[in-house]
Every structure is written in structure tokens, then in C-alpha cells.
Amino acid sequence: MPTIKEEEPTFAYSVRKLPPEPVYNRLRWGNLPSPIYSPQRPDPDAPLILPPVHFSLKRGTLKDAINMLAAITRYSTYCSEAVCNKRISLDAIGTVHELAQMIAKKADIEVAIDHANREISFLPPASEEVKPSFYKGKNAL
Numbered sequence: 846m847p848t849i850k851e852e853e854p855t856f857a858y859s860v861r862k863l864p865p866e867p868v869y870n871r872l873r874w875g876n877l878p879s880p881i882y883s884p885q886r887p888d889p890d891a892p893l894i895l896p897p898v899h900f901s902l903k904r905g906t907l908k909d910a911i912n913m914l915a916a917i918t919r920y921s922t923y924c925s926e927a928v929c930n931k932r933i934s935l936d937a938i939g940t941v942h943e944l945a946q947m948i949a950k951k952a953d954i955e956v957a958i959d960h961a962n963r964e965i966s967f968l969p970p971a972s973e974e975v976k977p978s979f980y981k982g983k984n985a986l
Contacts, residue, residue: 893960895940907931910948911967917941920958923966928954 898917902910908929915922918941933952937944945956945965957966 895942897938897940898944899938900944901936903934903936904932905934907933907948907952907954907967910935911965914941914944914948915965918963918965920963920965923964925966925968927969928952928967 900913900917902913906929908924910933911922911924914920931952931954933948935944935947935951937947939947942958945958948954948967949956953970955968955970957968958964959966
């Protein structure tokens with residue numbers, strides 16, 4: 846029987862000029878549908894849950910105190926010129942409302958926290974009437 850010469854295997858030459866595209870994980874994560882929550886609280890009469898914070902201020906002005914409270918809550922501030930230079934010392938732990946009441950009691954002022962407009966205001970007491978002051982320079986009558 847004649848012997849058949851085994852041919853050497855030939856390989857196909859490369860036709861691809863670029864490397865193959867990267868293959869990432871073929872498994873995709875799917876997020877299940879969930880209800881869209883309304884921006885309003887479900888029960889408007891429910892109390893706000895605010896974290897307790899440590900407030901420490903030694904011989905600082907009320908402007909410093911309101912800036913510290915605003916930094917805790919990320920609210921804007923308004924401090925009346927009639928009371929902003931009063932000095933106060935306070936070292937306490939409590940919620941923002943409790944700290945505001947302590948500051949109001951200690952400095953004899955009124956504090957308003959407006960959550961809708963995100964603002965904290967320090968105002969003079971309602972019993973104290975603030976009279977406007979005018980410039981009294983050389984040429985004033």
C-alpha cells in the first residue's frame with residue numbers, strides 16, 4: 846500500500862488589523878421599579894427629626910453664633926444690626942431648635958428658624974423698639 850504523505854498543517858493568515866473589542870461583563874444589573882416618593886412629608890404634623898449637635902462658643906458675637914447654627918443646617922442667615930454685636934458664651938448639646946432657644950434666652954433676643962425658606966434670623970425682642978438712626982456729621986442740621 847502506498848504511503849500517503851501527511852501534509853503539514855497550514856494556518857490562515859490574520860485578516861484583522863485592530864485588536865478585538867474589549868468584552869466586558871455581559872451580565873447587566875437591573876434596578877427594579879420603586880415608587881416615586883412625594884417631596885412633601887406624609888404627615889405634616891409629625892415632628893422633624895433633627896440630630897443633636899455640640900455647640901461651643903466662648904465670648905463670641907451673635908453673628909458668630911448664627912453663622913455656626915447656619916453651618917450646621919446649611920441655611921442662610923439674617924442677624925439684625927441692633928443685636929449682632931452682643932457677646933455670648935454657650936457650651937451646650939441639643940438640636941438646632943433647642944440651641945436657638947438657649948441663645949435667645951441667654952442673649953434676650955428672638956430667634957426664627959424658617960425651614961421653608963431655609964433661613965435662621967436673629968431679631969431684637971418685640972418689646973424693644975428700634976429707632977432709625979441718621980448720620981450726624983458736620984453739615985447735619
